[in-house]
């Protein structure tokens with residue numbers, strides 16, 4: 274899988290894209306993350322990529338041309354499955370969206386900034402608009418980084434124990450059950466006896482009960498309650 278991130282602040286997520294799970298995926302040859310500085314596609318001598326909005330509204334707006342030039346340059350090299358605009362008014366990112374996007378080959382993320390982007394970019398170049406939550410970030414970089422992480426870890430082979438990506442919270446619309454490691458007793462804080470019993474069927478049933486109880490208590494909306 275290949276992810277191209279178009280941004281005016283590549284240095285903001287440069288480190289993140291080459292650490293942890295994204296670094297591991299790239300080292301294994303299972304994913305590529307490329308950052309593109311939108312200013313490199315500006316024709317303005319000051320490398321500007323924004324301008325005042327028509328209509329006298331407040332704030333600055335990202336212009337069509339640099340974005341169009343950057344996306345065209347990428348599309349000239351390969352085909353893309355989605356051109357995603359990170360925006361607080363997009364569809365909500367969740368585990369289902371992450372699963373869906375992890376099955377794609379090539380993705381472009383365009384990070385929003387300033388007051389927004391010229392609507393014609395959204396109308397003609399963007400195939401999907403995604404928000405990571407109902408709050409406004411200063412730019413879409415953190416949103417793109419969050420999504421890249423959630424997507425790439427689902428690519429088969431990225432996480433050593435493949436089972437672990439599928440037993441994540443939110444797979445099956447449930448929170449995960451609590452987990453424990455050694456020692457079995459720490460300062461009198463004991464690991465539940467059932468986990469030490471060796472009875473696989475009972476442990477599985479306990480895990481399901483715990484996941485359901487946790488989901489009901491913390492996220493009843495996931496159960497439609």
Ligand code: ADE
Pocket residue numbers: 359360361385403404405406407408409410411412413416
């Ligand atoms: N840009 C600003 N806020 C955002 C959000 N909540 N999700 C995605 N992109 C954004």
